[in-house]
Amino acid sequence: MAILICPKCAKKHKVNFDTVKENAPLGKKIAARCKSCGHKFPVELDKLINQEKEKSEETKINTRKICITLSKGGVGKTTTSVNLSAGLALAGYKVLLIDTDTQGQSSYILGKKPRAGLTELLTKELSPEECVFRARKNLWLLAGGKSLAGVKRIIDRKSFGAEWTLSEAMKDLDHRYDFVIIDIAPGWDQLIVNVLFYATEVLVPVALEVMPLQGLAEFMKSLGSIQKYRKEVVLKYIVPTFMDARIKGPETIYSQLKKLYPEYMCTPIRYSESLSESPSYGKSVFEFAPGCTAAADYKELVRKVTLDESALL
Numbered sequence: 640m641a642i643l644i645c646p647k648c649a650k651k652h653k654v655n656f657d658t659v660k661e662n663a664p665l666g667k668k669i670a671a672r673c674k675s676c677g678h679k680f681p682v683e684l685d686k687l688i689n690q691e692k693e694k695s696e697e698t699k700i701n702t703r704k705i706c707i708t709l710s711k712g713g714v715g716k717t718t719t720s721v722n723l724s725a726g727l728a729l730a731g732y733k734v735l736l737i738d739t740d741t742q743g744q745s746s747y748i749l750g751k752k753p754r755a756g757l758t759e760l761l762t763k764e765l766s767p768e769e770c771v772f773r774a775r776k777n778l779w780l781l782a783g784g785k786s787l788a789g790v791k792r793i794i795d796r797k798s799f800g801a802e803w804t805l806s807e808a809m810k811d812l813d814h815r816y817d818f819v820i821i822d823i824a825p826g827w828d829q830l831i832v833n834v835l836f837y838a839t840e841v842l843v844p845v846a847l848e849v850m851p852l853q854g855l856a857e858f859m860k861s862l863g864s865i866q867k868y869r870k871e872v873v874l875k876y877i878v879p880t881f882m883d884a885r886i887k888g889p890e891t892i893y894s895q896l897k898k899l900y901p902e903y904m905c906t907p908i909r910y911s912e913s914l915s916e917s918p919s920y921g922k923s924v925f926e927f928a929p930g931c932t933a934a935a936d937y938k939e940l941v942r943k944v945t946l947d948e949s950a951l952l
């Protein structure tokens with residue numbers, strides 16, 4: 640499937656790419672008519688082909704491992720981890736959400752109380768199947784919680800290879816999923832280093848409410864120090880959170896971020912009360928308030944991450 644956007648009314652249309660290719664051999668000029676406003680416009684076939692190629696290259700990687708992190712607390716890491724995972728699952732992808740935080744909030748937000756989770760996987764007390772909990776259709780959870788504090792001590796005491804503990808534990812598990820999304824606790828410790836030795840993509844939520852640039856610069860430094868030993872982990876997305884168009888501050892910070900990091904910028908997640916209320920009901924934003932602005936913003940993030948402009952339309 641490719642996507643054509645009408646230049647007049649901006650309506651998005653799904654196009655069966657194979658049919659287009661059959662009827663319009665390369666080099667032939669073709670035109671499309673918008674079903675919505677009737678506008679006729681030329682179609683750049685090369686652009687469509689590139690769109691498809693990019694998408695298939697991205698999806699060729701069997702499992703995408705995305706960690707959601709920033710050392711600063713309260714920036715929307717857990718909210719983004721849970722709602723991005725829920726959105727990807729709704730779009731039909733198989734998703735494993737790993738909660739590496741001792742606060743264990745992911746289970747709470749999804750309204751579940753798994754008996755086991757990441758601790759039992761890392762200590763090998765239970766088999767991977769017993770540690771993973773099915774939270775929704777297409778969405779599985781490796782829960783976090785208080786017991787992870789003990790695991791961190793075990794990792795700290797390892798004499799060598801400590802940073803690969805998570806990667807080793809995930810070896811027989813992650814190939815079952817299209818996406819592994821990892822929620823990281825604030826701060827910096829051995830478990831966070833483990834996640835950065837396991838994940839390949841980094842998504843950083845940046846709260847537009849409070850001076851975020853220094854925190855982001857510091858995080859970039861820490862990531863750089865990991866990349867000296869593990870080149871595969873790269874920053875892919877910066878997601879501005881708590882966007883509030885009614886006040887000037889967030890807009891100004893957003894413009895600064897766009898100038899500094901244009902290649903990583905995603906559409907901001909707007910400030911939304913539904914996001915702070917939905918966890919008390921054990922629901923993702925798509926279940927709690929599917930029509931709210933935050934649900935629309937997280938859908939946009941799903942499209943950005945999957946490179947599928949038609950996902951969840």
Ligand SMILES: Nc1ncnc2c1ncn2[C@@H]1O[C@H](COP(=O)(O)OP(=O)(O)OP(=O)(O)O)[C@@H](O)[C@H]1O
Nearest residue numbers: 712713714715716717718825881909910911914915
């Ligand atoms: N866009 C938003 N609009 C309104 N409230 C939000 C938004 N994003 C997150 N919140 C709320 O802000 C609080 C902090 O969010 P969250 O727990 O996701 O941050 P965090 O970075 O995971 O925090 P921590 O560093 O403690 O793990 C939560 O109560 C959450 O419901």
Ligand SMILES: [Mg+2]
Nearest residue numbers: 716717740824
């Ligand atoms: Mg959190």
